[in-house]
Structure formats: C-alpha cells, structure tokens
Amino acid sequence: MNQTNTVEEIVSQPYKYGFVTDIETEKIPKGLNKEVIRLISNKKKEPEFLLNFRLRAYDQWLKMEEPDWSGLSYTKIDYQDLVYYAAPKKDIKKQSLDEVDPKLLDTFEKLGIPLSEQKRLTNVAVDAVFDSVSIATTYKEKLAEHGVIFCSISEAVSKYPELIEKYLGTVVPINDNFFAALNSAVFSDGSFVFIPKNVNCPMELSSYFRINSGDTGQFERTLIIAEEFSSVSYLEGCTAPMFDTNTLHAAVVELVALDQAAIKYSTVQNWYAGNEKGVGGIYNFVTKRGECRGRRSKISWSQVETGSAITWKYPSCILQGDESIGEFYSIALTNNLQKADTGTKMIHIGKNTKSKIVSKGISAGKSKNSYRGLVSISPNAVGSRNYSQCDSMLIGDEAAANTYPYIQSKQPQSNIEHEASTCRISEDQLFYLQSRGIDFEEAVSMIISGFCSDVFNELPMEFASEADKLLALKLEGSVG
C-alpha cells in the first residue's frame, strides 16, 4: 500500500454542492460601463449618494491595473464578458417566507440551511443570498426587539440610508484595490448588521451565499457596525455549482467596532474548486477589513477555506483605538490545482494594541498554499504586541506551501513574535493510530483535525463541528 497516494485519495472527494437550481433569473446584458451601473442602481431604487459612490468607484477602477504581485496565475478575466446583475425573476424581497419561490427554499434546504419556521436553526439568524440577491432573513423581528438590524444591504440602503452613507467605504475605500473598486461600482447585495450601543446580540448571525449562475460575477458587500459596548458573532458560508468556466467572486466586507465593542467574523468557504485538472471553479478575490475604531474594541476573524480555484484574501484589522485587539485564525485546505494566497494584515496604530495570528495551511495534490501576512506597528503604537504562528502541512510530493510574513515596526517599544513550521502527516503517527484499531481514513482525518484544533477552538460552537465535518467531508474517500 502506497500511503502517500492513499492520503491523497482521501483528501480528494467529490464536491457535494455542485448542483444548479433551475430558476428563471433576470439578467442584465453582459458588459460594464456607466450605463450598466446606472441600471443596477436604478433597479435597486438607490438614493443618489450611492449612485455617485458607484460612479466614483468606477472611475477609479478604470485607472487601476489588475494586480499580479501574488504570483497567482489565472486566465485573464474579460470584464466586458461578465453579467453584473442577476436575480431570481419573481419579485426580489418578500414580506414572508410563504411568498418565496419554493425552489429557492429547496435549494437552501439541500445545502443544509433550512429557512422555514419549523426547520430553521434555533439560535442562529440566517440571511440567505442567492446569486446577487438576498432572498430571506430569519428572526428579523426577534432581533429587532433588541434593536439589532440584520437584513440585506439593499434593504438597509432603502431603510437606513443614513447608516450606509455614514459607514460604507470608510474601512475599505473605493480606490483601495482593483477588486474593491470594481465591487464598489457594481455590488449587488450582501448583509448588513447594526448592533446598537450596549447590546450583546442575542443570537449568532449568519449569511449563506449561494452562486447559481455560471457567467455572473458575484459582488457581495457586507457591512457590520458594532456600537459602543456591543458584541456580535457572525458567520458566512459559501457554495456554488460546478461549471467548466471560472466565476469571479469579488466581495468586500467592512467591519466597524466602536469603543469596547467586539465583532467575531467567521467564514466557512466552500465554493466550487474546479475539477482535478483545474478546469472551472471560483476565483475568490475578496477584500475583508475591520477597523477597531474605539478604545478596547476587538475584531476577530476566523476562516475555514476549503473551496475556490483561487483564493486571494487577507482579512485584516486596523487597530486604531488604544488597547484594541485584532485576531486572525485560519485554516486553508487546498487540493488538485487549487491555489490559496491568504493571510492577514494587522495594522497597529493605537497604543498598547494587541494582535494574534494563527494560520494552518494544508496542501495536497499539486496545489499551492501560501500564508502572506503583514504586521505593521506605527510610531504611535507604544507597547503593542503581536504573536504569529503559521503552520503548514504537506500531503504528497507535489504540493507547495509558502509563508511570507512581512513585519514593519516603527516603534521600538513593541513586541513581535513569529513562529512557523512545516510538517507532513508522518507514517509513524498514522501507524500509531492504526495500531490502536483506528482505520486509516479516520486516522488521517484525526491528525488533520488535530493540526487545525487551535483554529477550531475559535469558531462559534454551532459551526465548529460543521467545519470539522466539512474538512472530514473533503477527506472522505475510498481507501485503497
């Protein structure tokens, strides 16, 4: 028995969410120009400030070059060959679930996200986004009792325009980078969360993003605001059907934490990764950033990245407020020809700010898995500390793992620690578990879960087991 091959077989397993929902969608013609942007804005009945926001972003985007510094190679995207708006044809937002097309409800049920009253998760409120449109948000009323706003960003634009105008684009400016500028110009929908002062959000909030169309670019926009002394835990999940073509997903997520507020943002990303020859799959080019604006505020990112042909994202924290805390916990599993270039930026600006980075990369097949991170300490950030730990696990001989830690410290009274390691699943570990009656497949899965346990411990309870299952699913397969 060749053990390496067998481990690889276990890691490769078919994608279970690759089905397409047959539903009538309204799409605008392909291509991007100011008319298209006006059309999108008009369809969504947006106020003028937002149209101007989009148009300014578009102007910036035209001046920008598609970046290539990551060393990720992919077929060039023809931005005029994409559809920038697609929505299920029947009216977008429903008053109640009974009015939502049953096919959509079935789709989410198949994905393990039941939305109906009887079946839905008891302590998690869900915003379900299908292609570019939010189709339902559960527990809205219950959350409203606490003053918590959880809805699609489109709804927020019409109901709370002042909040949108105040915060949108303040963490990720429209000209931040090529993909963020594009998103700012054409974003369709996404989730909006507002936690008022002194409120600890009574439930987990979750958005589930489902891509259904093949030729439609996906540009979600998420904005989470936690006012003074408030807290929230939010999770996003993502899946997509199997297409031979590559679909672009360029989302922007902005988090704002005011004095002593805490935001925990978790992602379980399982977009379609393409087949074993590298055909198809999602290009996941995402900008995620949180700003700890207030004193003693805290933003914690945790992510389990198993999908997408290419993942290119760095959920970051700007530690503006004194004594604020930023955290980043990541698991990235790549296989076949997948590429992941992910990490974080911790920008220490306030005094006595702290950040912690724990990254676990697992690469199998011919995949490439890179951690890329920046820890920057400004002259003002006296007494700041960072701890980073980046571990990679390689499966087979053809996978690659890289670590690119960048450290810029302009403050001598700060403390930065960085640890990195690379390992393989050792034959001795496998044999040890097997010699205790544990079968090969389970032994591999146990070792990988163990490798990731520091990060699993950071995921919200409800999702830790789900994430573990997702990894196990990815690892499931026939043992030769």
Next chain:
Amino acid sequence: MNLSNSEILLSIEDLHASVEDKKILYGVNLIVREGEIHAIMGPNGSGKSTLSKIIAGHPSYKVISGSIKFKGINILELEPEKRARIGIFLGFQYPVEIPGVSNLEFLRVSTNSRRNELGKSELDTFEFEELVTESLKIVEMDPAFLERSVNEGFSGGEKKRNEILQMALLDPLVAILDETDSGLDIDALRVVASGITKLSNPNSATILITHYQRLLNEVTPDFVHIMANGKIIKTGNKELAMDIEKSGYELINKRTKKKEVAK
C-alpha cells in the same frame, strides 16, 4: 511450568523480513500460548523492535517469507487496525505525539473499535469516562492526562504509562511491549511493571522486549528468548536472563555459535 496444553495464540514460523531493502530478520520462530509471559532480549540491532512492528503490521517492513498466525489465522494480509481489533497490541518504545488530538477522544475511539470487534456496544463519552477512570488507577495516572493531546509534552514515563493505559482499555490477547522499561526511573518502572502484572490473565499472553534484567525482576517471564542477528538463538527460563545480566550477550552469542559448530 507446563502450559503446553493451552491454546496457541501466536505462532511465527521461519520469518524473514526487511526494511528499506535491508534484511533484518533471518528466520524467526516463536510460539506463544495463552497465559504465558515471554521476554525477548538481545543487543541493539538484533531485530527485536522489527519483529514487534511486523507483528503489528507496520507498512515500512516487508515480510520476505515465513508466516505469522494469530489463533491459527494468517495475519500478514491484515491492516494494522484489524490486527489491533482482533487483539494484538503493541506498546511502543517511542510513542509518537499527535498534537491537537485529545487523548480522551483517541482512547475512546480506539476502545470502541476493539469493542465493536468483540460485539460489545460502543461507549459514549460518559460511559467511557467511567471505564477510563478505573483503568487510570492501574497505572496511577492523573486524569488531567486525558484532557491533553495524545502524548504531547508527556515525559518519558508518562508516555509509557499512557501505553499501559491503552493496553488496559483494549484488553488484548497478545500484548507486545517494546522496551517499555527503557528510560524509566525506578518508581515509574514499578508502576508500569505492576500494571503489566495486573493486566496479565490466563487467556492472554505478554511479550516483553527488553534490554535489561530489571523489568524481569518485577515481572517474571515463563520464557526468555535471546535474539541476535535477526534470529532467536537461545530460549530458556528466567535464569537465562540473569545469565545475560552477568556475562553479556557476546558470551552467549559465542557459546551458541560454538555449539552450532560442534553439532
């Protein structure tokens, strides 16, 4: 002691084996019956550890010829996990650390795999905790070890106790303990030895692989085998072990060779 009427648990016949194309075993023969305690002694590189890993099914070792039967069944084709489930246990000389994997959960999954094979019901976390609390007493281990990752940061003695704990939970028919005594201070040695004694019973057998007499002062073997150059060159009782302690392996080896020449 005459145990020759009891059932044969393990029989090894003319076993030749190699690792990475290097031949290590040159015709090992061994019969182990119910209720017996065997000791295999021998200098470094004589093939003792190789023999134990081959019995347990380590994939790096290749059997060239010969057979290993467990209760009359050829086990050479069985995966290591299957061998463990039917009652073969290997206590490792150097138990590996498995970071992040909870010792408690590992012990539970492992115990259940053996129970399944025996047709017993699987134990849930609570039931298992009761069982393991009892077993911990055998090796005088602190329950805090259950909360840690498998062997991670354990001292040498703690790792060995954890091995005997696994032996207690898996309740094997043949337990092979590979240099379980090495690196133990005298107190830890006593604990481990008394654990082995408590766990031995008339239906099972134990094979102790060791360099030294000192474990055998605590656990009395029925048979002592001397291994050299990939073969068992001499078999005797506990006096043989004492003899070695006095004269060393070289002498035994020479004497044996002389005898062979004389024949």
